Amino acid sequence: xxxxxxxxxxxxxxxxxxxxxxxxxxxxxxxxxxxxxxxxxxxxxxxxxxxxxxxxxxxxxxxxxxxxxxxxxxxxxxxxxxxxxxxxxxxxxxxxxxxxxxxxxxxxxxxxxxxxxxxxxxxxxxxxxxxxxxxxxxxxxxxxxxxxxxxxxxxxxxxxxxxxxxxxxxxxxxxxxxxxxxxxxxxxxxxxxxxxxxxxxxxxxxxxxxxxxxxxxxxxxxxxxxxxxxxxxxxxxxxxxxxxxxxxxxxxxxxxxxxxxxxxxxxxxxxxxxxxxxxxxxxxxxxxxxxxxxxxxxxxxxxxxxxxxxxxxxxxxxxxxxxxxxxxxxxxxxxxxxxxxxxxxxxxxxxxxxxxxxxxxxxxxxxxxxxxxxxxxxxxxxxxxxx
Numbered sequence: 001x002x003x004x005x006x007x008x009x010x011x012x013x014x015x016x017x018x019x020x021x022x023x024x025x026x027x028x029x030x031x032x033x034x035x036x037x038x039x040x041x042x043x044x045x046x047x048x049x050x051x052x053x054x055x056x057x058x059x060x061x062x063x064x065x066x067x068x069x070x071x072x073x074x075x076x077x078x079x080x081x082x083x084x085x086x087x088x089x090x091x092x093x094x095x096x097x098x099x100x101x102x103x104x105x106x107x108x109x110x111x112x113x114x115x116x117x118x119x120x121x122x123x124x125x126x127x128x129x130x131x132x133x134x135x136x137x138x139x140x141x142x143x144x145x146x147x148x149x150x151x152x153x154x155x156x157x158x159x160x161x162x163x164x165x166x167x168x169x170x171x172x173x174x175x176x177x178x179x180x181x182x183x184x185x186x187x188x189x190x191x192x193x194x195x196x197x198x199x200x201x202x203x204x205x206x207x208x209x210x211x212x213x214x215x216x217x218x219x220x221x222x223x224x225x226x227x228x229x230x231x232x233x234x235x236x237x238x239x240x241x242x243x244x245x246x247x248x249x250x251x252x253x254x255x256x257x258x259x260x261x262x263x264x265x266x267x268x269x270x271x272x273x274x275x276x277x278x279x280x281x282x283x284x285x286x287x288x289x290x291x292x293x294x295x296x297x298x299x300x301x302x303x304x305x306x307x308x309x310x311x312x313x314x315x316x317x318x319x320x321x322x323x324x325x326x327x328x329x330x331x332x333x334x335x336x337x338x339x340x341x342x343x344x345x346x347x348x349x350x351x352x353x354x355x356x357x358x359x360x361x362x363x364x365x366x367x368x369x370x371x372x373x374x375x376x377x378x379x380x381x382x383x384x385x386x387x
Contacts, residue, residue, distance in 0.1 A: 008254045014215035015247040020065045025210055026203045027063045033194045034067045047165040053172055054196025057238030060171045064137050082133035089144035094152050135167045142172040145179035198237020205230035208242045221261035224304050228266045245269045264302050267366040277344050277365045283377055290378055291318050292335040296360055297371035305361035
């Protein structure tokens with residue numbers, strides 16, 4: 001059933017959210033910052049803390065995990081082993097977080113039957129008797145703190161076991177100063193913040209290229225497909241989105257039994273994850289804008305983009321085919337801009353040897369699918385009346 005040999009995907013685990021690459025791309029600054037903050041732990045065995053903040057998909061979690069893995073390796077080489085416990089706080093209560101930490105020491109600890117106060121005492125006993133250092137990563141900690149669960153943070157930041165320093169990393173998209181009580185904030189200093197900016201398009205391009213080289217077969221993806229993934233993800237600066245697009249596009253290419261991952265597969269993947277191109281939006285267009293959109297879909301084919309001039313030539317052919325009066329260039333350009341405002345096409349002005357040109361691309365739908373949809377709508381006469 002699952003024994004068919006893959007021609008595209010070599011190691012799908014490299015596309016998983018939980019995968020932690022050995023070398024992180026464009027997070028060297030944050031790794032250096034964490035190294036500075038945790039230097040007292042590595043050299044003197046003293047507890048440390050850090051707050052990692054930034055929008056979704058900026059590498060906070062993977063950086064925290066990579067750093068802790070590297071630090072654990074360093075500490076082990078010095079004869080001072082250190083453990084790391086990762087807790088995603090989004091779907092757990094304070095008791096649930098305590099249970100995960102306690103089960104690191106006692107896997108059979110019962111899920112029910114103890115209050116948080118009793119669990120806190122059990123955790124304190126384990127910490128006091130433990131001979132290994134500990135770093136606790138609380139991911140999406142703002143969700144936990146908004147539930148009023150500040151006591152856990154206080155206990156962890158104040159835990160002081162003679163031979164087992166307890167350090168804490170908190171990760172959040174939002175600031176948490178107003179969510180912590182005064183006692184916790186006195187230990188968790190504001191200067192311990194590590195900021196993660198959104199990735200640029202060029203950074204996303206490098207990230208997705210590295211991940212593709214690890215996960216996919218050599219020669220099974222086009223450079224244009226990686227360009228398109230980076231461009232589509234750049235609006236949000238989101239590496240998670242870029243990797244998910246690569247994953248979905250690779251699986252679609254696998255189903256096609258074709259040559260490899262193309263721009264069309266990326267467009268289809270984007271339409272699955274998030275698309276602003278609904279059937280109702282397409283049907284709401286008047287016949288002139290429909291003709292322009294059909295022309296773009298036919299002209300672009302599997303290319304990442306085409307010039308507006310090339311699309312205009314195809315527009316004249318579409319108008320002749322369907323008996324539509326082709327409008328002059330100024331009106332055609334207005335139609336293109338209207339389609340961009342609706343989020344159906346994307347326009348980008350670039351420099352060319354012959355001068356400045358406008359490139360047209362389809363961010364959210366495969367050109368073949370769009371062409372079929374537009375042909376069907378036009379032939380059924382479902383277009384709206386131009387205002």
